[in-house]
Amino acid sequence: MDSPEEGPPPLLTEPEDGVPFVIDTARGLQRCADALAAGTGPVAVDAERASGFRYGQRAFLVQLKREGSGLWLIDPEPFTTLAPVQEALDGVEWILHAASQDLPCLAELGMHPHSLFDTELAARLAGLPRVSLGAVVESLLGVRLAKEHSAADWSKRPLPQDWLRYAALDVELLIPLRESLTQLLRDQDKLDWAEQEFEHLRTHRPVTIPRSERWRKASGVNRLKSPRKLAVLRELWAARENMAETKDIAPGHILPDSALVAAADEVPRTVPQLLSIKGFYGRAAKREAPKWLRAIESGTKNTQAPDPKRRAVGPPPPRTWKDRNPLAFRRYRTARDWLNHRADELELMPETLLTPAVLKQLCWTPPEVLDLDGVSAALRDLGARPWQIEQCAAIVTVAMLDPEPLESF
Numbered sequence: 001m002d003s004p005e006e007g008p009p010p011l012l013t014e015p016e017d018g019v020p021f022v023i024d025t026a027r028g029l030q031r032c033a034d035a036l037a038a039g040t041g042p043v044a045v046d047a048e049r050a051s052g053f054r055y056g057q058r059a060f061l062v063q064l065k066r067e068g069s070g071l072w073l074i075d076p077e078p079f080t081t082l083a084p085v086q087e088a089l090d091g092v093e094w095i096l097h098a099a100s101q102d103l104p105c106l107a108e109l110g111m112h113p114h115s116l117f118d119t120e121l122a123a124r125l126a127g128l129p130r131v132s133l134g135a136v137v138e139s140l141l142g143v144r145l146a147k148e149h150s151a152a153d154w155s156k157r158p159l160p161q162d163w164l165r166y167a168a169l170d171v172e173l174l175i176p177l178r179e180s181l182t183q184l185l186r187d188q189d190k191l192d193w194a195e196q197e198f199e200h201l202r203t204h205r206p207v208t209i210p211r212s213e214r215w216r217k218a219s220g221v222n223r224l225k226s227p228r229k230l231a232v233l234r235e236l237w238a239a240r241e242n243m244a245e246t247k248d249i250a251p252g253h254i255l256p257d258s259a260l261v262a263a264a265d266e267v268p269r270t271v272p273q274l275l276s277i278k279g280f281y282g283r284a285a286k287r288e289a290p291k292w293l294r295a296i297e298s299g300t301k302n303t304q305a306p307d308p309k310r311r312a313v314g315p316p317p318p319r320t321w322k323d324r325n326p327l328a329f330r331r332y333r334t335a336r337d338w339l340n341h342r343a344d345e346l347e348l349m350p351e352t353l354l355t356p357a358v359l360k361q362l363c364w365t366p367p368e369v370l371d372l373d374g375v376s377a378a379l380r381d382l383g384a385r386p387w388q389i390e391q392c393a394a395i396v397t398v399a400m401l402d403p404e405p406l407e408s409f
Contacts (some may be wrong), residue, residue, distance in 0.1 A: 009138055013146045015071055015168045019161065022061075024075040030389055032064075032072045039069030042093040042117065044174035047102040048167055050155040052252065055244045057104040060154040066173040073164060077157075077377075081110040093117055095174045097133045099148035099201055108172065116202040119174060122181040125194050137173055140180040145169050188347075193387040200385055211241070216306075220261040230306045233298030239295040242309030243288070255279055267296060276281035314357065315364035324407075325364070328404055332363040334398035354392045358382045374395050 025030050034045065045068040047059040054060075062082065063180040065071040076082065094113035096102055098120040103113075119188075123131040131138070134145045145330040148166055158162075209217065215237035224230050237260060244251040245389075259279025271289045275281065280292070322327035336359060343350040361382055366376035376393040384392070 001074075009142045011076075011144045011146060012169065012382045015172045016167060017070060019165050019168050020073055022075050022159065023166065026079075029074065029079065029082070029084055031315075032074065033088040035069045036064060036085065037071070037088035041064035041067045042095050042175060042178065043089055044095045044166070044171035045102070045106070045113075046096065046170040046174075047105050048154040050153050052151070052250050054250060056119050057105050058108055059102075061159065061167055061207070062106070062109070062111075063171045065175070067175065068122050068324060071171065073212055074169065075157075075159075076250070079109070079407055083110045086111050088378040089291050090114065095119065095178045097136075097170070097174065099124045100206075108186055111276050112204055116198045116199060117178050117182075117391070118198055119177050119181055121197055121201065122178075122194050124352050125190050125197065125350060126181060126184045126188060132311055136181075137177060141173060141176060143173065145173070154323070160190055160386075168222065169313050192316060193385075196385040196387055204383070212238075212239075218257040220258055223261060224264055227305030227307065229267070230300040231304075232267060232296050234294040234306060235258060235299035236260045236292065236301070238293055253313065255285075263292065263296065264299070267300065268293070268297075271284060275319050315360050321364075326406055327403070328363050328366075330401045330403035331366070332360065334403040335359060335396045337361060337404075338373060338395050338399050339392060354384065354388055358384055359396070363400065366400060370397070370400055375400070 005232055023029055043064055046063045048061040048063075049057050050060050051057060054149060058059075059076050062074040062076055062085075063072070064085070068304075074082065074085070088173050089111075092112050093115040093405070097118070099116060099118040106112075119133070119136060123136045128139060130139070134147045138144050142170065146169060148162075154163075154164055157162065182191065185194050201278050215221070215234050218233065218237065221230075221233065236353045240254055240260065242253050244248075244254055247254075256279050259277060262277050262279065263274065266273075266277060268277065271286070271293070274292060275286060275391060279285075280289075318326065318329065318332055322333065336356075339354055340350045340357070343353040346353065362375070362378055367378040372393055375397045379389045379393055379396075
């Protein structure tokens, strides 16, 4: 008799000890800090933002769980800092999933990890096919998480109970998940690689685009060819940013990028002309029309118009290399193909083995001395970790010294 098919893993819909009350007073915050300080082992941490609803990326809920301390939910809005929690966790390892998303908003609250374990990054290094929290928990712990409300407006007050339940589940299983991932990485001889990645993530501050230049990333900006129109877009963008920050609203809720670009392209002079542009509709657009027209006028009169040919720092897109720099193109394609093969052997995604940006920069601007030491030093200067250099330097060196002929591409 055939055995019945196994059903789906059990669904976890509630934290083991229930959903705690949200901490929003100084006394409650100190009680939370005292409990966390009395706990043992690492602490699971998560944060919820209101991306797409509020201006900026600040946290509107912080979740923490530690053995012996219980699970805590903190509303950061009443506090200028969560320093008591930071002090309680001095020297404690943090466990986060996709830490790069939450570390900046936690830093705004005065919270910085002493050491770090990122379960998403660990899952990538372990070669798991899906690395979302729900997928990793189901794969390694045999439990499904009730996942919803990820795109909710977490600035809402009071937060609905089912939202709080969702948020609590984000940290409920991070501690046992860390243990499973640690064992998996140890079995694959990748635990040292993971520790290098975690420390890089904890200490590295990625380069961000200055606020004054973010308008260059507007969707459709390539439509604008003249410095004058770019100057108009820059002024419109700045006006929207100021308005969004003042009202604490996501800029896209005021006007979409497409409306700003269209206005910069058409340069309307009157309110009717402005309101005829797609995106400028409704009473709010009519009420703010004088501000938009002033920004447009300021852009047309600006004597320091931006350079339309300005490029981002770094090499041009590789698709242009074949004609502009055939040798760099051959080196890049050969090295990329060989690294892809090595990534398959290690059960890694190629971008985990070596980020495309590092490989592009190295092939476009190779070291003066093209040997193993020179390539290793260049990789180090570009931010590659020791384990990546160990795995990639020889492959890249040989590929750059003996690239495939152009005809093979």
